[in-house]
Amino acid sequence: MTGAVPVTLRDLLTDPEGQKLLVVSRIPRTLAALLAGGALAVCGQIMQILARNRFVEPMTAGAGQSAALGILIAALLFPATAIWAKMGIAALTTLIGTAGLMLLIRPLPPTQPLLVPLVALVYGGVIGAFVTYFAYQGDMMQFIGTWLTGELSGVLQGRYELLWVAAISAGVTWFIADRITVLSLGEDAARGLGLNVGLVSAAGLGAISITTAMVVVTLGAIPFVGLVIPNIVARRMGDNLRRALPVAAFSGAALVLAGDILGRILRAPFEIPVATVVGLAGALVFLILLYSEPRHG
Amino acid sequence: MIRIRDVHHAIGKARILHGIDLDIPKGGITALIGPNGAGKSTLLSLVARLAPLKQGEITVETLKIGACSDRDLAKVLAIMAQSTHVSARLRVRELVSFGRYPWHQGRPGAQDRALIEAALERFGLLPIADRFLDEVSGGQRQRAFVAMAFAQDTDYLLLDEPLNNLDIAGARSLMRLLREMADKDGKTIVIVLHDINYASAFADRIVALKDGRVAAQGTPAQIVDTALLRDVFGTDAEVSVIGGRPQVLV
Numbered sequence: 001m002t003g004a005v006p007v008t009l010r011d012l013l014t015d016p017e018g019q020k021l022l023v024v025s026r027i028p029r030t031l032a033a034l035l036a037g038g039a040l041a042v043c044g045q046i047m048q049i050l051a052r053n054r055f056v057e058p059m060t061a062g063a064g065q066s067a068a069l070g071i072l073i074a075a076l077l078f079p080a081t082a083i084w085a086k087m088g089i090a091a092l093t094t095l096i097g098t099a100g101l102m103l104l105i106r107p108l109p110p111t112q113p114l115l116v117p118l119v120a121l122v123y124g125g126v127i128g129a130f131v132t133y134f135a136y137q138g139d140m141m142q143f144i145g146t147w148l149t150g151e152l153s154g155v156l157q158g159r160y161e162l163l164w165v166a167a168i169s170a171g172v173t174w175f176i177a178d179r180i181t182v183l184s185l186g187e188d189a190a191r192g193l194g195l196n197v198g199l200v201s202a203a204g205l206g207a208i209s210i211t212t213a214m215v216v217v218t219l220g221a222i223p224f225v226g227l228v229i230p231n232i233v234a235r236r237m238g239d240n241l242r243r244a245l246p247v248a249a250f251s252g253a254a255l256v257l258a259g260d261i262l263g264r265i266l267r268a269p270f271e272i273p274v275a276t277v278v279g280l281a282g283a284l285v286f287l288i289l290l291y292s293e294p295r296h297g
Numbered sequence: 298m299i300r301i302r303d304v305h306h307a308i309g310k311a312r313i314l315h316g317i318d319l320d321i322p323k324g325g326i327t328a329l330i331g332p333n334g335a336g337k338s339t340l341l342s343l344v345a346r347l348a349p350l351k352q353g354e355i356t357v358e359t360l361k362i363g364a365c366s367d368r369d370l371a372k373v374l375a376i377m378a379q380s381t382h383v384s385a386r387l388r389v390r391e392l393v394s395f396g397r398y399p400w401h402q403g404r405p406g407a408q409d410r411a412l413i414e415a416a417l418e419r420f421g422l423l424p425i426a427d428r429f430l431d432e433v434s435g436g437q438r439q440r441a442f443v444a445m446a447f448a449q450d451t452d453y454l455l456l457d458e459p460l461n462n463l464d465i466a467g468a469r470s471l472m473r474l475l476r477e478m479a480d481k482d483g484k485t486i487v488i489v490l491h492d493i494n495y496a497s498a499f500a501d502r503i504v505a506l507k508d509g510r511v512a513a514q515g516t517p518a519q520i521v522d523t524a525l526l527r528d529v530f531g532t533d534a535e536v537s538v539i540g541g542r543p544q545v546l547v
Binding site for chain 1: 342345346347366367368369370371372375376377378382383384385386387388391392395396398399403429449
C-alpha cells in the first residue's frame with residue numbers, strides 16, 4: 001500500500017502505528033475506491049439503458065452536478081441539519097436532475113445517437129453553472145471544488161461509510177436486471193410484454209440518483225467510469241444485465257482503484273486526484289471507442 | 298374476437314380516428330390497409346394499449362382495454378411495434394426469451410426455455426441464436442422479433458408494418474411464416490400493411506381505413522378493385538386477378 005508515509009509489510013507486523021495507519025486510512029481508502037468504482041459502473045450501464053443511448057453517464061449528464069447542487073443547498077439553507085438529511089436533499093436533487101434529463105432527451109430521434117450526449121453535456125453544464133453561481137454567492141467556491149473533482153485522499157475510517165449505501169443501491173438493481181433489460185427494447189415493446197414501465201424506470205432512476213449522490217458527497221465526482229466500463233462490457237458480452245452488471249461492477253472497481261494507486265505513485269509523495277487520472281484515461285478510451293464503433297442501427 | 302366500438306382518437310388537435318366500429322373475428326389474418334395518415338397504426342396501438350384509449354370501447358376476448366392489467370393482456374395479445382430500434386446489444390436468443398417475460402416475470406423455468414428453443418427452431422434462428430442483433434441481416438432481425446412474439450404464446454398477434462426495410466425474399470418469407478402461424482397454430486393475426494398486394498395475397502380479410510374511418514372491409518376478392526384504389530388511395534390503377542387473389546398492377 002503506497003502513501004505519503006511508507007509502511008512496509010514488516011512494519012505492519014511489528015509497529016502498532018503502521019497497523020493503525022492500515023486500518024484507519026489505507027483499508028478504508030481501498031474499499032472506498034472499490035465501492036465507488038463498482039457502483040458508478042453499474043449506474044452508467046443502467047442509465048445508458050434508460051436513456052437508450054450508449055454515450056451518457058451520470059457524472060457528466062447532470063446527475064453529478066445535481067448532487068453537488070443538493071449539498072450546496074443543504075449547506076447554505078440548512079447548515080444545522082444532520083448529515084443524513086443533507087444526503088437526502090442531495091439524493092433528491094439528483095433524482096430531479098436525472099429525471100429532468102430523461103424528459104429532455106425523450107423527443108430526440110434515436111437515429112441521431114450523438115444528440116443525446118450533447119444535450120446531456122449542455123444540461124450538466126447548465127446545472128454546474130448554477131452550482132458555481134450559488135457557491136460564489138455563498139462564498140463557498142473552495143468548498144464545492146471537493147465535490148466537482150473526486151479524490152480519495154480525505155478518506156478515513158468513519159468518513160467513507162456512505163459509500164456502502166451507494167454500493168447497496170447499485171447492487172439492488174441486479175434483482176431487477178431482467179426488467180431493466182426488457183426496457184431496453186423500448187417502452188412500447190416493454191409494455192407489450194406486460195412490464196410496468198413507469199415503475200421499473202423509476203426504480204432505475206432512483207438507484208442511479210442515490211448512488212451518484214452518495215459518491216459525490218463522499219468523494220466528489222468521478223467521471224467516465226460510468227461511460228467507459230459499460231461500453232466495453234456491452235461490446236464484449238452484450239447488454240443482458242443479469243450477466244453484464246457483475247462484470248461491470250468488478251471492472252469499475254478495478255479501474256478506480258488502479259486510477260487511485262497510479263495517482264499516488266506518479267508524483268509521490270503528492271497526489272493526483274483519482275478523478276483526473278480516471279478522467280484522462282477514460283477520455284482516451286472513449287475516443288478510441290467512438291472512432292472504432294461501427295455505425296449500426 | 299376483438300371488438301372495437303365507437304373509438305375516437307386525437308393527438309393534440311389532430312383528430313386521427315372518427316368513430317371506428319369494427320369486429321375482428323378470431324382466427325386468420327386480418328390486414329389493415331389505407332393511405333398514409335389513415336389511422337392504421339393508431340388503431341393498432343390503441344388495441345395493444347400502447348396509446349391511451351380516450352373515447353370508445355375495445356375488448357379483446359373478455360379483457361377490456363384500459364381496465365385490464367398490462368400483464369393479463371400480455372398473455373392474450375402480443376404486439377410487434379413499428380419501430381424495432383433497440384439500442385442495447387442483445388443476442389437473438391436473449392431477445393426471443395423476452396417473449397416469455399409475461400409468464401415468468403424474470404424467473405424462466407424449464408418450460409420457458411423449451412418454448413424459447415422451439416421458437417428459435419421454428420423460425421430458423423438456431424444457427425444465429427448467439428449472434429448479436431446488430432450482427433444479423435434485416436430479415437433475420439425481423440424474424441427474431443416475430444419469434445419473440447411467438448414465444449409470448451398469445452392467441453392474438455398484432456404487427457405494425459413488419460415488412461418495412463425488408464427485401465422481397467425477406468418480406469415473402471415473413472408473410473409465409475405468419476400464414477403458417479394462422480393456419481397451424483390457430484393464431485389471430487392483425488397486421489398493418491403498406492402494400493395492398495401483400496395484403497391481398499396473404500390475408501383472409503382486409504379492412505381499409507381512410508381519414509380515420511373504416512372505408513371498406515371484406516375478403517380480398519370482395520374489396521380489392523379499381524374502385525377501392527380510386528376512392529381510398531386516390532390513384533387509378535388496374536387490378537388483375539391471379540390465382541383467385543386480386544393484384545394491383547403498379
